[in-house]
Amino acid sequence: MHGMRAVVALVAVLGLSGCVSFVDLERAPARPSGDGVEVVGAVDGSVDDQARAALADLEDYWAQTLPEVFGERFVPLAGGYFSVDPDDVDRGEYPEGVGCGAQPLEAESNAFYCLAQGAPNSDAITYDRSFLAELAEGYGAFIPALVMAHEFGHAVQARVGSPGSSIATETQADCFAGSWTRWVAEGEAERSRIRPAELDELLSGYLLLRDPVGTSTAAQSAHGSYFDRVSAFQEGFDSGAEACRDNFGPGRVFTQGQFTTDEDFEQQGNSPYGELIRLVRSSLPEFWRRAFTEVLGETFTEPELVSFDGTAPDCAAEDRDLVFCPDEDLVGFDEELTGEVYDIGDFAVATAIAIPYALAARDQLGLSVDDEEAVRSAVCLTGWYAAQVYNRTITSVLISPGDLDESVQFLLDYGDDPEVLGGADLTGFQLVDLFRGGFVEGARVCDVGAG
Known part of the structure; x- marks a missing residue:
């Protein structure tokens, strides 16, 4: 994830797939093991x-x-x-x-x-x-x-x-x-x-x-x-x-890509931590201003974005690492968490901060911010944000190879931690599916009333 300048329409949607459904599975019943088929060279095991x-x-x-x-x-x-x-x-x-x-x-x-x-x-x-x-x-x-x-x-x-x-x-x-x-x-x-x-x-x-x-x-x-x-x-x-x-014809989009410079290769696409936070602070309000204006038909007011070290602001539970406080219109992130997540990669940090920021957007749309539906929507909207970074419709950042892999890793590694995403009771598989849905299909599948 690196700085850049570009201007493109925000509503572009990737051609990765058709409809996305978000599944909730109960445990499948056990079935007796059968004899199966012959496998030459197989041993008991x-x-x-x-x-x-x-x-x-x-x-x-x-x-x-x-x-x-x-x-x-x-x-x-x-x-x-x-x-x-x-x-x-x-x-x-x-x-x-x-x-x-x-x-x-x-x-x-x-x-x-x-x-x-x-x-x-x-x-x-x-x-x-x-x-x-x-x-x-x-x-x-x-x-x-x-x-x-x-x-x-x-x-x-x-x-x-x-x-x-x-x-x-x-x-x-x-x-x-x-x-x-x-x-x-x-x-x-x-x-x-x-x-x-x-x-x-x-x-x-x-x-x-x-x-x-x-x-x-x-x-x-x-x-x-x-x-x-x-x-x-x-x-x-x-x-x-x-x-x-x-959905696997010539028009399918693949996010894999090559590094464009030797420096990018040496850094594996990662911006220094301080530069990364600056990019996140500029790209999230830019994305949501355009999303509200061009897609949702509203006007976005930028929330306050604060970092803290170990103890959340008074408006939030002290053990939460990612917070949104509606009354204060404040989004916060614990740098103990983001410093750890940075080991995955810079876009893992961007993904983490984008989730509570999406809750601020939902609040401005008059939608819930403190239930499972809100978490589902926020993760999906974070996928939409990631797609616009990938599509270069955000003017302040440039995607690097492997960035979206980092989003998947973050959701799988941290998504079930109640201090990170609260008690939403969603599996990593479900969270990745929600992120993928927003990335592929945009706001219309993210429960914010977009057509």
Whole structure:
């Protein structure tokens, strides 16, 4: 996030997706584990068991969904499925090689779908079970199933066609994985299940799976930024496989980008803390003045924006880190929090401060500021603000590669802390979905009466 000058219309909306729905899931009922499908090389253990169950459920899901969405009958993968532990390989287990003839060691720290005409075991999924076990330890037991769902998405593309570019192909596979995960979360799968809390872990896991910050969208093997991949997954989760089919054409916007200067690369796009606070102080009132005038048909009065160190102003609960006081029209942030959040990145700090600032805007519109509806709206409106920074419609700041990834990290890491966002009882997954909704569709989905 850096200073700049530009003038563009505020009402521009990104072409990332169609409708956004914000979901509240109860825990899906447990289902008995089935025998699943055959996985060559699999051993008894949680990773192979979960992968086998997921693959069987994926076959069920796409046998139902492919005809409904693409008008084609699902044909099972001809090459099958392979589990490999590169540190403990008996090559006799794989007499014809793993997928497409790859050697087992080529699967190290990887999972892949392959399709190669004339190759052995073409149209197959291969995975390193020890690598998936490590992911599961860090990001939840559902991660192996998510990886299977992503790779299965590539198998679907092999049957119906892929978007073309690497980044579009990979994020569409994330979208397909999201649509299947929603089906699992609703209790439709016979073998797999997921708890709402695990959705937060899944989104956290995508941080490990993103491209390095600064990767070009045109890179030969580009998979997408953290925000791109999470957005695609949630798009499928919210709107189903139809959205994955329809929204990954040439006009899709990807937020991944390259650094433009050596200095920006060295700083990883982060402004010094003091400069960052100055940018936030200038960009938030500028955004809301224009939002009120150009979209909401009102006149915005800038609230007082104050920082404090450990103890909130008298108008707020002393243990709150982000505050809005309606009577004083005061927005405050604890620099103990923002100093810590700055370790994520500068735009994580901007995201944090923008949320109570959005409550001030709601107050001026005569809307609630102290209930769950207000928090939902404020997070969504913060996504709208982030979109205008990204679109360069705010004249004082410039987005840097990785900035939107930092917003996702902040919401996942701090969103459930009552000292940060109060007692809204929203999961990180829901908060990211709300932010994404505002980013993609603007004020009309943020409950402020905008058409």
